Amino acid sequence: MKKYIIKRLLTAIPVLLMISIGAFIMMNLAPGDPTDLYVSPDATPIQIEAxxxxxxxxxxxxxxxxRWLGRALQGDLGINYSTRYPVLPILISRVGPTIVLMGATLLVSYIVAIPLGILSARKHGTWVDNLLTGGSFVGVSIPNFFLGLGLIYIFSVQLGWFPTGGMSQLGGESGFFSVIHHLILPVIVLSAFYIANMTRYMRATMIQVYGENYIRTATAKGLASEVILTRHGIRNALIPVITIIGTDLPRLVGGAIVTEQIFQWPGLGRLTIMAIQQREYPMLMAITMLSAVVVLFANLFVDIMYAVVDPRIKYN
Structure with missing residues (x-):
């Protein structure tokens, strides 16, 4: 396993290099010039060149x-054009809020979705299954921005139960409970899709597992349904579910862009929008490379979890 992990990490180096080249080319081929935002309309050619x-x-x-690659290898990701501050400290300051949002979303999504998927599979063909399946299709179909604005209007504007945005109360305490209070609506918006998606996958996988011969054999032996579920069903159903989890990890970084912008959450998603609007190429390069690293490590995590869940899987 150690040799396999080392090999995968070494393989990631040229992949990250190619991603950086592609991202750099696409950013510089985009229409517009960053200098247009930092010079006056009547600036002379000499001022523009300066x-x-x-x-x-x-x-x-x-x-x-x-030059960018040489500095990046030394931990220098460049300078923010608008503020003239280094990119790395700004990026680090935004990673924490995004990790909080992503971690809470993943935790809520899987705690809710996995039991719902199992329940839907055990009640296959009943009204419970139809209700959960219909709810899953609604959760997958509803857009993040629509659900977010709707929740803000109902629970923030009309009822006043939750703040409209931010991570803490302006001018107030930014303690644990304040962050949780601000976190509830964004987590509901983000987790709606992932709960629906994971419920469908868990349901389909459990239905397939319940149809396997070893489940029939365990049932014929007289084992309790709870024992069959915990010892035989869930563990064998986790293999495809782990794959979905691996794809959700990097996808949440991209999905949080819209949600963070709606709720003014001070994370990487909102920073990405600001960097695009201001043509902050060094910041966009840093965010792109961070996202690429997350994707590569998520894939490695999935492969490792395969071997943990299923002892038959060996990496030589």
Whole structure:
């Protein structure tokens, strides 16, 4: 297993390199120039060129990329154009809120979805199964922005139960309970899709497992349904579920962009929108590389969990 993990980590190096090249090319091919946002409309060509030189955009693209790569390998991800602050501290300050939001969403989603999927499979063909299946289709279909704005209007504007956005009360205490209070609505919005999606996958997997011969044999031996479920059913059903979890981890980073913007959550999603609007290429490169690392480690985590759940899987 150790050799396999080391090999996968070494393989990730050229993959990250190719991702960085592709991201750099696409950002620089996008229409517009960052200097347009930092010079006046009546600026002279000399002033525009001085601004480009100050931002490091006066060199050819290959030279800019090599300089960025050299600095990135030393832990320097560049300078934010608008604030002239280093990118890395800004990125680190936004990772924490996103991890809080993502962690709470994953926890709520899987705690709710896995039991619902099992219940739907055990009640296959009944009104309970139909109700859960119908609810899953609604959860998958409803857009994040629509659900978020609807919850804000009902529970924040009309009822006043929850704040409309932010991570803490402006001018008030930012303690644990304040963060939880601000976290409830964004977590509901984000987890709605993942609960619905995971419930459907768990239901389909459990129905397939219940049809296997070893389940019939265990039932014929007179084992209790709870024993069959815990010892034989769930563990064998977790293999495809782990795959879905692995795809959800990086997808949450992208899905949080809309939700963080709606609820003004100070995380990576909101930072990404701001970086796009202000053409902050160094910040966008840093966010892209962070997302790529999350995807690679999520895939590695899935492969490791396969071997943990199923002892028959061996990595040589």
């Amino acid at each position: 601004t480009r030189r100050a931002l490091g955009l006066d060199q050819p693209y290959p030279v800019q990329y090599v």
